Amino acid sequence: MRYLPKSPAERKEMLAAIGAKSIGQLFSGIPERYRLREALKIPGPYSEAEVIQYFKDRAAENSNGYTSFLGAGVYNHLRSVVTDAIIQRGEFLTSYTPYQAEITQGTLQAIFEFQTLMCQLTGQEVANASMYDGSTAMTEAVLMAERLTGRQRVLVARSVHPEYREVLRTYAKNSGLRVEEIPFTVRGTVDAKALQAALRDDVAAVVVQSPNFFGVIESYAPLAEFAHASGAMFVVVVTEGVSLGLLKPPAEADIVAMEGQSFGLPPSYGGPFAGVIASRDKFVRQMPGRLSGQTTDSEGQRGFVLTLATREQHIRREKATSNICTNQALCALAATVHLTLLGKEGLREMAEQNLSKAQFALSELLKIPGVQRAFDEPFFNEFTIALPRSVKILNSHLLRDKIVGPLALGTAYPELTKHALVCVTETTPRAEIERFACALKDALQQPV
Numbered sequence: 001m002r003y004l005p006k007s008p009a010e011r012k013e014m015l016a017a018i019g020a021k022s023i024g025q026l027f028s029g030i031p032e033r034y035r036l037r038e039a040l041k042i043p044g045p046y047s048e049a050e051v052i053q054y055f056k057d058r059a060a061e062n063s064n065g066y067t068s069f070l071g072a073g074v075y076n077h078l079r080s081v082v083t084d085a086i087i088q089r090g091e092f093l094t095s096y097t098p099y100q101a102e103i104t105q106g107t108l109q110a111i112f113e114f115q116t117l118m119c120q121l122t123g124q125e126v127a128n129a130s131m132y133d134g135s136t137a138m139t140e141a142v143l144m145a146e147r148l149t150g151r152q153r154v155l156v157a158r159s160v161h162p163e164y165r166e167v168l169r170t171y172a173k174n175s176g177l178r179v180e181e182i183p184f185t186v187r188g189t190v191d192a193k194a195l196q197a198a199l200r201d202d203v204a205a206v207v208v209q210s211p212n213f214f215g216v217i218e219s220y221a222p223l224a225e226f227a228h229a230s231g232a233m234f235v236v237v238v239t240e241g242v243s244l245g246l247l248k249p250p251a252e253a254d255i256v257a258m259e260g261q262s263f264g265l266p267p268s269y270g271g272p273f274a275g276v277i278a279s280r281d282k283f284v285r286q287m288p289g290r291l292s293g294q295t296t297d298s299e300g301q302r303g304f305v306l307t308l309a310t311r312e313q314h315i316r317r318e319k320a321t322s323n324i325c326t327n328q329a330l331c332a333l334a335a336t337v338h339l340t341l342l343g344k345e346g347l348r349e350m351a352e353q354n355l356s357k358a359q360f361a362l363s364e365l366l367k368i369p370g371v372q373r374a375f376d377e378p379f380f381n382e383f384t385i386a387l388p389r390s391v392k393i394l395n396s397h398l399l400r401d402k403i404v405g406p407l408a409l410g411t412a413y414p415e416l417t418k419h420a421l422v423c424v425t426e427t428t429p430r431a432e433i434e435r436f437a438c439a440l441k442d443a444l445q446q447p448v
Helices: 008-017 048-060 081-087 105-122 134-149 162-172 192-198 220-229 241-245 281-286 329-365 391-400 430-445
Strands: 153-157 178-182 203-209 233-238 255-259 275-279 290-296 302-309 382-386 419-423
Touching (some): 105 255, 105 275, 105 290, 105 302, 105 329, 134 153, 134 162, 134 233, 134 255, 153 162, 203 220, 220 233, 391 419, 391 430
Parallel strands (some): 153 178
Antiparallel strands (some): 290 302, 382 419
């Protein structure tokens, strides 16, 4: 009954209520060729105890005791246990959607605080309640720029995260957007000359990431000037939020799209995370999702309300800005608690540790014969190296030493075969960095 809660008698009663004589009749609308007529080719059947033991065994095979140098948009950072304790408190267990302000003050205030923190980090004037993740935030930023400019051509730097660009192409396929990519230079930065040549009066947005996918920190000002000179909007993507603890906020941007995973959210196999869109106040009517605002009630007490909700369920469909129906409320709450506990100085210290350890890792790796730095530009906690052998083969050797190696760039960038993206955060001990360098040196000496 725990796994099959409906008894045969109850199933018969349910079928009678809908006018079906059997399960077969219930599913008669499904073509015969799509019906499963034989057992699935899976092991078992197992008892409950055997199933539990199976998953325990599989869990034991996971990366217990491994050190990871893999980043590429998902980062392992220190998280306080206080964050988990706070987000599970009853005060936050209010309604799923905050339409009725009188009974959802906890949710609305948490959203308001999240929006405030995101504005402070990004240097923008307004931020929404969160998006699904960084990739959808970037795409929604582009769609927002399309609505604001009335244009449908988009220029995206190839140094933007490949998966983010793939999400944008998926959205663009049936929405009329024309997406073009701008190459990167030998320094790993956006090719400014190619951008200038591609800019015309039909471009809605120029999209740039910093630190970019290669770890390189981009210089915003000239790129923003080029975009604005042609009437296009300048969209900045941030996948590593901790970098804003040290780097100047992207105030030159018209819209900032950011991934909030670095703020109190574990890697967790890639989600769920919390995306961010922040922009200038004058563009707020075209911002997707929803916003929480602060007000006072009839007794003069501070309160919070749902200020803006621009989806088709709230306003006329032709005026809706997005089909985004919700926000990542719990993940945004975790990010809010995490950043509040850290404070400005704490975030800066965390960022400094990332930078320091990444610099040390690079210096150790460059001592290995055959290892070279690919892009000689400033970076934060990721950098690209060129190797004399296949990255995937080297990673297989590293895995035997309980080291999750760097990302092989050749899959997404064929011109960067034998290049690897190395990530180091504050969670990586110095001794593990040294062990990684030794293991990589040994792997390079193995026979092909």
